[in-house]
Amino acid sequence: MFRMRPNPARWVACVAILLLAGCFSAGAAADDFSGVYNAEGKTASGSSYKGAVQIENLGSLYAVLWKLKDNEAYKGIAIPMDNVLGAAYGPPNTNFGLVVYRIKGGTLEGIWADSGNLKSELGRESLEGPVGLSGEYKITLGQNRDGVTNYGGKVLIKPNGQTYLLVWLVPKPSTIGVGIRMDDLLVVAYGPDPKHMPGVVAYRKNGPGLEGEWSIGTQPKVGTETLLRP
Numbered sequence: 001m002f003r004m005r006p007n008p009a010r011w012v013a014c015v016a017i018l019l020l021a022g023c024f025s026a027g028a029a030a031d032d033f034s035g036v037y038n039a040e041g042k043t044a045s046g047s048s049y050k051g052a053v054q055i056e057n058l059g060s061l062y063a064v065l066w067k068l069k070d071n072e073a074y075k076g077i078a079i080p081m082d083n084v085l086g087a088a089y090g091p092p093n094t095n096f097g098l099v100v101y102r103i104k105g106g107t108l109e110g111i112w113a114d115s116g117n118l119k120s121e122l123g124r125e126s127l128e129g130p131v132g133l134s135g136e137y138k139i140t141l142g143q144n145r146d147g148v149t150n151y152g153g154k155v156l157i158k159p160n161g162q163t164y165l166l167v168w169l170v171p172k173p174s175t176i177g178v179g180i181r182m183d184d185l186l187v188v189a190y191g192p193d194p195k196h197m198p199g200v201v202a203y204r205k206n207g208p209g210l211e212g213e214w215s216i217g218t219q220p221k222v223g224t225e226t227l228l229r230p
Helices: 010-018
Strands: 035-042 047-056 062-068 073-081 084-090 097-104 107-115 123-128 135-142 154-162 163-169 175-182 187-190 199-204 207-214 224-227
Touching: 035 207, 062 084, 073 097, 073 107, 073 199, 084 097, 097 123, 097 175, 163 187, 175 199, 175 207, 187 199, 199 224
Parallel strands: 084 187
Antiparallel strands: 035 047, 035 224, 047 062, 062 073, 073 084, 084 199, 097 107, 097 187, 107 123, 123 135, 135 154, 154 163, 163 175, 175 187, 199 207, 207 224
């Protein structure tokens, strides 16, 4: 997880190819999150917004693009697990990572990726620590995306209202993240700079659409977002 290799040019080229090829299709398979959605949401402070979201399957990852009606735009990556799609996002030309953990008592079993590399296999990370998502957790398995090299260390998890703050203490560099729990999953967006943290979204399938919660930085409250196919 600590081996992020930023490559904004690769991201821009990949998304451009997808858009030109018309790969963002509204006619997604029933077991796929891909498609074009109308978005309606509320911020943590209660302000409403609308926009559009495009989700495209890239293999082990999804690419996500948000465009709001005030012309704000964000890029993201997402990982599916069960009926949940966990995503991390940021402004254009920023780099960040995403990990989705399955919670089994004091054991967290996760898969992760970073936005600087859309093609490699997912990394893996397992944590052992206190029940309740609070305290110090040992990294019992840390596998990089090359599938060969490994890492160790520990992760600190602290509840923060409706969200969680995480700090990875690994050889270098240390990393900070913000997480949202949905059912037995913990979705975390992370980055190296605590002053410019990415945002996190956890979507759950709800009929033909998705119901999501999101947050960014150290906010203790979550916003909500509903995605519906046109």
